[in-house]
Amino acid sequence: MAIDWKQEAKKRQDEMLKDLTTMLEIESVRDEAKGTKDAPLGPGPKQALDKFLEIGKRDGFETVELDGLAGHIEFGQGDEVLGLLAHVDVMPAGNGWNTDPFKPVIKNGNLYARGAQDDKGPSMACYYALKMIKELNLPVSKKVRFILGTDEESKWRGMTHYFEKMPAPDFGFSPDAFFPVINGEKGNASFFLDFAGQNDGEVELISFNSGLRENMVPRDCEVVLKVKDKTPIIEAFDTYVASHVVCGTAYVENNNLYLHMIGKAAHGQEPRNGENAGTYMADFLQQFNFGGDAKAFIEFMAKYLHQDSRMETLGMSFNDEIMGDLTMNAGVLNFEAQKGGQITLNFRFPKGMDENDLAKGLANFKDEYHFTLTQGDVMVPHYVSPDDPLVKTLLDTYNRQTGEHATGKVVGGGTYGRLMERGVAFGAMFPDTPDTMHQANEFVPIDVLVDACSIYAEAIYELIK
Structure with a gap:
């Protein structure tokens, strides 16, 4: 029948x-x-x-x-x-x-x-x-x-x-x-980059919060800054948002400057389907005079993670003919004054490489940016x-x-x-x-x-x- x-x-x-x-x-x-x-x-x-x-x-x-x-x-x-x-x-x-x-x-x-x-x-x-x-x-x-x-x-x-x-x-x-x-x-592997809390620049990073899960492109980023002259940053923020795919707001409360940026969430397996609010925020903030670990935290994101899911800037790009590109999602990005910060990177890697290659590539930047590196769970291809x-x-x-x-x-x-x-x-x-x-x-x-x-x-x- x-x-x-x-x-x-x-x-x-x-x-x-x-x-x-x-x-x-x-x-x-x-x-x-x-x-x-x-x-x-x-x-x-x-x-x-x-x-x-x-x-x-x-x-x-x-x-x-x-x-x-x-x-x-x-x-x-x-x-x-x-x-x-x-x-x-x-x-x-x-x-x-x-x-x-x-x-x-x-x-x-x-x-x-x-x-x-x-x-x-x-x-x-x-x-x-x-x-x-x-x-x-x-x-x-x-x-x-x-x-x-x-x-x-x-x-x-x-x-x-x-x-x-x-x-x-x-x-x-x-x-x-x-x-x-x-x-x-x-394959699937996550790494955690931990930064100390030194934060002694002209602009002080009180907090930076973006992302809910490592396998999710962050839609939102909330930043609190301590700075004497807030107007130039607000004006620069409005200009930046107007010329990029993100949107956002800036306001002053309790004598601190609050910045909220909105991108587009997506599944972390293909970060190009989203717009990472956290790395966009870092890209904006890198022009200002931060100090210490806050500066390293922001600059590493802006220079090496922003719009670079294939890790080309870090010299870690890899492709397998059958399984395709290595991809990276910067899923959780947090910093708190005095306590420090953490960047969570989730990698999807093809056959022909493994988590040791990823760890070696990231470790090349530990000394320059003063972070410690920890490996999370791993699944092989x-x-x-x-x-x-x-x-x-x-x-x-x-x-x-x-x-x-x-x-x-x-x-x-x-x-x-x-x-x-x-x-x-x-x-x-x-x-x-x-x-x-x-x-x-x-x-x-x-x-x-x-x-x-x-x-x-x-x-x-x-x-x-």
């Missing part, structure tokens, strides 16, 4: 949107300050995990929850296991929203909310694909585990905990990227051959439903797909879908979710029948 996958997905649109709305209303931002034994990453991620598992149990699936950090929804029988790896945590909403980020709104066929595109919308489309197969009572020969993590936007502790407790699936994909298929992901049956099946399904002749791609983003040796990322965004991940006014077109659900359903069935 031929199955009209698109029609079956369309039948379930309203029900899918209802469940998705429920998930989007949960502010599942990691907040370990409110963590408990049952909810180690804070109440939001745990609530979202519980709700998704509750939806699975409601629909007749077997579910497992692991210590408030991860869980799975299980279907089918067989020795082999297909893993579908998704996440319920979201990035902080940040500023610049036209609507409440946790009160989903549909406008002009688009669903607006934090997590609509990353990753609750795609996750729900993939879940409904699995539900469709169950409801159609199709014969299967393999087991499926729809696995949910709670910390994808940070250190992956949820999924790490899951794989410590449960065996890894034999193969699978993560619905947390783009179609046609992502069969290669760059991941690649699955285009000849793998998994990749071929996913591509064949996508091309059959879209009429395209697409091939696999490599991205700088890191998805749960890399946790499986034969794991990739698959959808849910199409090549022409606007990328609003990690941005204000994040949205997903409803027809994208329905079409993705259709592709997921056929692909999953092809992999487990």
